[in-house]
Amino acid sequence: MKSTIGFILFVLAVLGLLYSVSGKKYSRVPDDAAHKGITDYAVCMGCHGPDRQSPLKAEHPPKYECFKCHKTKRIRDMK
Numbered sequence: 653m654k655s656t657i658g659f660i661l662f663v664l665a666v667l668g669l670l671y672s673v674s675g676k677k678y679s680r681v682p683d684d685a686a687h688k689g690i691t692d693y694a695v696c697m698g699c700h701g702p703d704r705q706s707p708l709k710a711e712h713p714p715k716y717e718c719f720k721c722h723k724t725k726r727i728r729d730m731k
């Protein structure tokens with residue numbers, strides 16, 4: 653019985669960990685005209701690249717696969 657409870661706690665801990673790394677902590681891509689229907693990350697960098705209107709900070713993580721971290725309603729499933 654004790655080990656069953658331990659196992660359940662373990663499973664919950666793993667699920668909590670997975671949930672915490674599943675993208676919630678990243679800012680969402682705004683749901684506005686500028687961000688609608690973009691299918692190429694190069695387009696993102698047209699505004700978020702260096703010296704553009706809204707550049708990424710120098711400490712920003714990898715500058716590709718934006719949607720792995722920044723979710724949108726529309727294009728979340730894009731690879």
Ligand code: HEC
Nearest residue numbers: 679680681682686687690695696698699700706718719722
């Ligand atoms: C037409 C220019 C433009 C394009 C293209 C664009 N963005 Fe943006 N983005 C902006 C602007 C302007 C803001 C608002 C910046 C602010 O308020 O500081 C913004 C904000 C964001 C934010 C929110 C940042 C925050 O601090 O909350 C994310 C995330 C983001 N963009 C990701 C993307 C991604 C991913 C793409 C490509 C799919 C993309 N953007 C394409 C102009 C653009």
Ligand code: HEC
Nearest residue numbers: 677678679696700708709712713714715716717718720721
């Ligand atoms: C590995 C995860 C990851 C990837 C991939 C990623 N970002 Fe970010 N991004 C973050 C984190 C973490 C922050 C800072 C925390 C926050 O403010 O949400 C951030 C912040 C931003 C911001 C706000 C300005 C800033 O620099 O703090 C914008 C705009 C942005 N990202 C756009 C993009 C675009 C465009 C791409 C694709 C070229 C991209 N991100 C790829 C994790 C990521």
